[in-house]
């Protein structure tokens with residue numbers, strides 16, 4: 001969140017691409033610098049990690065130890081992985097009174113599912129972010145139909161974002177500095193007060209705060 005890379009070569013500083021919001025170049029936020037030796041006579045290039053809010057971290061670890069690495073070992077499955085299905089989510093949601101929004105943002109449940117994608121997936125599956133997670137699970141612990149459609153919406157929203165080149169928002173750029181275009185197709189995220197895009201709904205997008213994060217949803221068609 002708000003961090004970025006830039007490339008410097010000799011005296012040339014390059015932050016290629018067009019940026020919707022200016023990136024920080026303040027050197028006091030340069031926390032990691034990779035010095036890359038180029039072919040003879042071409043000098044050294046530097047790849048600089050700038051992180052004003054210091055949310056990021058880097059570490060060195062052996063490949064064989066990655067599964068046991070503290071930051072990874074408790075992570076849930078990735079949204080596009082084969083292990084994320086409705087039965088898995090039913091197991092994680094059973095008995096959970098936590099709101100859906102908060103449950104889905106928990107990286108121990110699903111890894112790499114961020115605020116935007118959770119909002120979009122809930123809108124696509126017509127589920128309220130405030131609804132208790134357990135209500136999507138049957139008494140015998142099986143996924144209800146709604147959980148099936150939520151799981152499909154999660155996969156679809158991620159697939160669409162990858163297709164579109166990632167969500168660029170203000171905090172995301174591709175490593176080559178170009179912007180992604182997924183933000184142009186947000187259906188609820190950051191659309192407070194605007195008309196809901198569910199055909200025939202007629203509701204307006206509202207913003208509420210859950211767990212310190214903004215949730216955008218339409219109470220008309222998301223139950």
Ligand SMILES: [Zn+2]
Pocket residue numbers: 196197198201202203204218219220221222
């Ligand atoms: Zn609606």
